[in-house]
Amino acid sequence: MIKKNELHLLTSRWKLIILIGTILITGFISINLANYFVSSNAIRSALIKNELPLTSNNIYSEIQASLLRPIYISSMMANDTFLKDWVDEGEKDLNKISKYLAEIQNKYAVASTFLVSARTNRYYHSDGVLKTVSKKVPKDSWFFTMESHVGNYRVEVDNNEANRNHLTIFINHKLYDYNGNYTGVAGLGLDVVSVATMIDRYKDSYQRNVYFIDRNGEIKSHPEKSLIDKVNIQKMPGIEAVAKEILNGKTGFLTYENELGTILLSYRYIPELNWFLLVEQTENKALRPIRQALCSNLLISAGITLLVLLISSFTIHRFQLQLEAMAKSDKLTGLVNRQYFDVLFAHALDNIGRHTTGLSLALFDLDNFKKINDSRGHLAGDRILRSIALLAKEHIRKSDIIARWGGDEFVILFQKCDAETAHRLMDKISERITCSFDESETAIPVSISVGIAEYESGDTCETLLARADKLMYEVKRTRKQKN
Secondary structure, three states, X not given: OHHXXXXXXXXXXXXXXXXXXXXXXXXXXXXHHHXXXXXXXXXXXXXXXXXXXHHHHHHHHHHHHHHHXXXXXXXXXXXXXXXXXXXXXXXXXXXXXXXXXHHHHHHHXXXXXXXXXXXXXXXXXOOEEEEEOOOOOHHHHHXXXXXXXXXXXXXXXXXXXXXXXXXXXXXXXXXXXXXXXXXEEEEEEEEOHHHHHXXXXXXXXXXXXXXXXXXXXXXXXXXXXXXXXXXXXXXOOOHHHOHHHHHOOOEEEEEEEEOOEEEEEEEEEEXXXXXXXXXXXXXXHHHHHHHHHHHHHHHHHHHHHHHHHHHHHHHHHHHHHHHHHHHHEOOOOOOEOHHHHHHHHHHHHHHHHHOOOOEEEEXXXXXXXXXXXXXXXXXXXXXXXXXXXXXHHHOOOOOOEEEEEEOOEEEEEEEOOXXXXXXXXXXXXXXXXXXXXXXXXXXXXXXXXXXXXXXXXXXXXXXXXXXXXXXHHHHHHHHHHHO
């Protein structure tokens, strides 16, 4: 029965610990997940509405800024009197124009410089005449549409035949004579490598994928050089799902899925290049810091939960021990109380059924305890009760159980003990109690009356106590008659 009670208390304690742990874990996980989802949505929203478009705008602004200088140089060339005079004079000295174009190319560090005459259709560059342009050659169509173009200049991206067909950004500027007649096109070429350098810089700065595609979807500039002019986004896994929307639009935001997860994509059309600028970022990379924060928070929460559970377990265990002590012991004397004595007696009775050992019960109380209380006060009576309890406990065996039965009554359960042995033990206790108190302190001699009953088959705690009680009062009656 004791083991069952202990098991029940242990089970109850663990149930409480599990409940506290569940509440803490659920609370911490709920709060951290709520914070994670709020933060991830905020980051996603910031990327969609601000950061990716801002990156796109910054790159566009830088492209525009990088074109201002070459546009100015091409304008200067178109308005240079030397160039106008050389064309008006019939394009006679090839060495002079080659030298002039080479000087401009070196001075301003551009990929190439050129002059195309509307009179002779000759294409001049720093090494002389490159070719004669023709309306029959599709590649030369840019020149024949230039005269009717609105504005004095046009930016185009094309392969540079004068530089091993490298992809080049050309600034084409109209050339007029002194009378305002169209006489050709002067300009320069910028190597697209400079654009690629800018893309690499933005990739490193913003940790985003930046690249350009033309109106057909062909990749024209990309950090992965192997994709340039070889891959079309309409056939590229993942982005192919949104490729048409990009090519049919001007600017916007899209998402698509590939092997890296969800990709956030901002795109815009660059009219100066006739290209689309694409800025991508993987959602996983953007959310990595808050995922790491979530893991850190969960680890901290787990640590706090474990600490709280350890403290709770320790506190509950101590509180439970205190409750158990209160439930089992008498507050005044510290002995086993009446309720717990019943439990211990039942346990001893169990052992009687398994073994052939004897069991004796002694019930005793203080003689004239009421007179002691009346003459010395209840506090003095309490001190005497505590002293008697301590003396009796010191003079019983480890296997014996002593309890305060109530008031000035005490009960001792002697295990593996017959009535005769119990009498001898109680005589010693009685003698020790009588000798321990000074009559000047108590005013009345302190003595006890004892009744002892030995266990008989079929006895219960009540029947055994009844016999011991009867014997104790017979002892009291005998003493009174003698006095």
